[in-house]
């Protein structure tokens with residue numbers, strides 16, 4: 571059995587900064603409410619004409635990750651793309667990336683697991699590398715949320731949270747035994763599927779059907795719905811469980827964690843986890859203040875930033891953990 575390590579990381583966020591004050595010009599909200607409830611001060615939004623899409627941002631992040639990995643794009647054996655905001659209903663973004671990177675005919679697949687998407691994608695990549703089927707896998711998390719949010723008063727509790735951006739990692743076979751991904755842990759609980767969901771477009775919510783059934787032009791199925799407090803409660807419970815699971819599976823304790831990179835859902839969730847596990851500030855990486863919640867992109871963006879800032883070094887134990895729509899949740903534990 572082989573082991574998987576991260577060979578290169580990259581991130582891309584659109585240049586357009588949208589502050590809480592900017593949002594307060596569009597809807598009835600304010601900096602104090604958003605900061606207090608979520609910790610978010612600003613986020614990035616794609617701007618019309620900047621050429622960005624979910625796949626395009628994914629490619630920008632991937633190019634950096636590939637360059638840093640030292641692995642040729644032509645040696646990539648598989649592309650795994652995690653997103654809840656693909657450019658097209660079908661096909662997925664994975665094949666778009668393959669085309670834009672001019673990679674010949676390697677397999678490409680999309681993962682639809684929302685905030686846990688990157689962890690699921692890493693786990694998929696890890697299985698292929700561990701068994702020896704593939705050596706190099708490009709994993710991307712990318713989201714264009716701003717194109718699909720309701721920036722009126724009606725959507726304010728959801729639309730202030732999310733931001734656009736992409737992160738990527740090149741995963742490869744580890745040369746040193748013990749270095750790389752130690753284990754991944756995945757869970758889901760479909761009974762809560764609609765507590766955080768976007769119903770349309772889908773085969774149940776085609777545009778003509780909606781127009782016919784909602785002559786007033788009710789577009790609610792086309793905007794995300796979130797039962798915020800219910801999501802919050804489940805998130806803190808599942809985050810805790812899946813971090814413990816990662817540690818216990820490897821005979822490790824909380825004191826062994828050098829860096830926890832939680833999915834950037836809400837700063838209050840990260841702070842709750844930090845307090846619960848009695849982690850010091852330097853053991854937890856957060857950047858939601860700058861980017862908002864970028865769902866599948868949040869962990870690779872945060873991990874890239876942590877690495878760029880020298881917050882991870884060889885031999886460190888790094889825990890990645892996420893919870894999100896589905897509900898789905900998961901963790902990955904690595905020795906750097």
Ligand code: ACO
Pocket residue numbers: 598599600603604607608685726727728730731766796797798799801802805834835836839863865893894895
């Ligand atoms: N600005 C100002 N007021 C607002 C806003 C806003 N943007 N949004 C809602 N309000 C108002 C509500 O209308 C309500 O007013 P009322 O009391 O007069 O009825 C009041 O603020 C409180 O609303 P709640 O929805 O109860 O606010 P809550 O304290 O639950 O905070 C939030 C909402 C931030 C979404 C919170 O529930 C939360 O963090 N949930 C966790 C879910 C999460 O993190 N989701 C991220 C995506 S999922 C994931 O990644 C895990």
